[in-house]
Amino acid sequence: xxxxxxxxxxxxxxxxxxxxxRMAGGESVALWHGDAxxxxxxxxxxxxxxxxxxxxxxxxxxxxxxxxxxxxELARSGLPVLGICNGFQxxxxxxxxxxxxxxxxxxxxxxxxxxxxxxxNETAWTAGYEVGQEIVIPLKNGEGGYVADVRTLxxxxxEGRVVARYLDGNPNGSYRDVAGITNARGNVVxxxxxxxxxxxxLTGPTTxxxxxxxxxxxxxxxx
Amino acid sequence: MTRVVVDVMLKSEIxxxxxxxxxxxxxxxxxxxxxxxxxxKRFEIELDGDATPxxxxxxxxxAGTLLANPVIEDFTIHVEA
Numbered sequence: 544x545x546x547x548x549x550x551x552x553x554x555x556x557x558x559x560x561x562x563x564x565r566m567a568g569g570e571s572v573a574l575w576h577g578d579a580x581x582x583x584x585x586x587x588x589x590x591x592x593x594x595x596x597x598x599x600x601x602x603x604x605x606x607x608x609x610x611x612x613x614x615x616e617l618a619r620s621g622l623p624v625l626g627i628c629n630g631f632q633x634x635x636x637x638x639x640x641x642x643x644x645x646x647x648x649x650x651x652x653x654x655x656x657x658x659x660x661x662x663x664n665e666t667a668w669t670a671g672y673e674v675g676q677e678i679v680i681p682l683k684n685g686e687g688g689y690v691a692d693v694r695t696l697x698x699x700x701x702e703g704r705v706v707a708r709y710l711d712g713n714p715n716g717s718y719r720d721v722a723g724i725t726n727a728r729g730n731v732v733x734x735x736x737x738x739x740x741x742x743x744x745l746t747g748p749t750t751x752x753x754x755x756x757x758x759x760x761x762x763x764x765x766x
Numbered sequence: 767m768t769r770v771v772v773d774v775m776l777k778s779e780i781x782x783x784x785x786x787x788x789x790x791x792x793x794x795x796x797x798x799x800x801x802x803x804x805x806x807k808r809f810e811i812e813l814d815g816d817a818t819p820x821x822x823x824x825x826x827x828x829a830g831t832l833l834a835n836p837v838i839e840d841f842t843i844h845v846e847a
Contacts, residue, residue: 599832599833600835603832603835604832607832635837636835641837642837643835643837643838645776645780645781645783645838646783646784647783648781648783649783650783650784650786650787688781690780690781690838691837692779716781716783
């Protein structure tokens with residue numbers, strides 16, 4: 544299975560994401576923000592970082608990069624897409640996911656190993672986890688506060704579209720402790736913490752993050 | 767050349783951590799009559815030509831597409847004389 548990882552100017556975690564794909568058993572394909580060509584990949588990761596310097600709003604300019612036009616179309620017809628951190632911000636700016644990410648309520652950058660609870664294992668990216676499973680993966684953001692209006696939040700909760708929730712204290716002011724959400728179809732997932740940094744016990748706090756990358760390969764194989 | 771100004775503000779129900787930081791800094795400086803601060807963005811756009819209804823409508827579309835995120839922000843547009 545070929546999983547594309549997009550590099551924008553200012554992306555930081557594209558190499559870690561590509562490595563996580565390979566460690567899970569997939570083939571990683573480097574995609575460039577300026578190419579309106581997805582090279583026929585089976586799934587896509589939008590990595591963390593500071594695309595376009597976070598100018599205007601995080602993800603606002605990346606959303607209109609040439610590579611995003613075919614991505615938005617294919618995501619709407621079922622292509623698995625995982626947006627991590629800045630990638631999550633880009634997915635919200637693209638309106639593939641509802642809500643938005645704003646500056647942390649405590650106004651400080653947060654960087655820590657974060658405990659999460661997986662709440663939905665029916666998405667393309669979380670099928671390998673158990674519902675209620677607790678995992679620990681790194682979290683590092685300055686603008687990671689998930690916000691949406693009450694109706695949207697109720698809808699997300701009612702439809703089971705909160706994918707992961709923060710445990711042991713809310714690190715950034717996200718409404719209802721939301722760490723990640725999915726679209727109705729379950730192919731598009733946005734996650735603020737970083738599973739790609741928790742795939743190797745040498746460098747990560749755990750290997751709990753590998754499941755996101757393994758899940759999508761299994762989901763694709765089952766099609 | 768005509769100037770069109772787009773002002774973007776976070777919606778009132780969205781927390782504004784930057785505004786809060788500015789507010790507490792003002793208090794530290796002794797500006798204790800300040801009750802609250804919210805921070806926004808101002809875009810000054812020079813039009814190539816007059817601010818015809820069409821041109822202003824184009825800016826309005828640009829504001830709703832890129833300059834503001836309607837999920838969390840409101841915007842206003844005015845043409846400067």
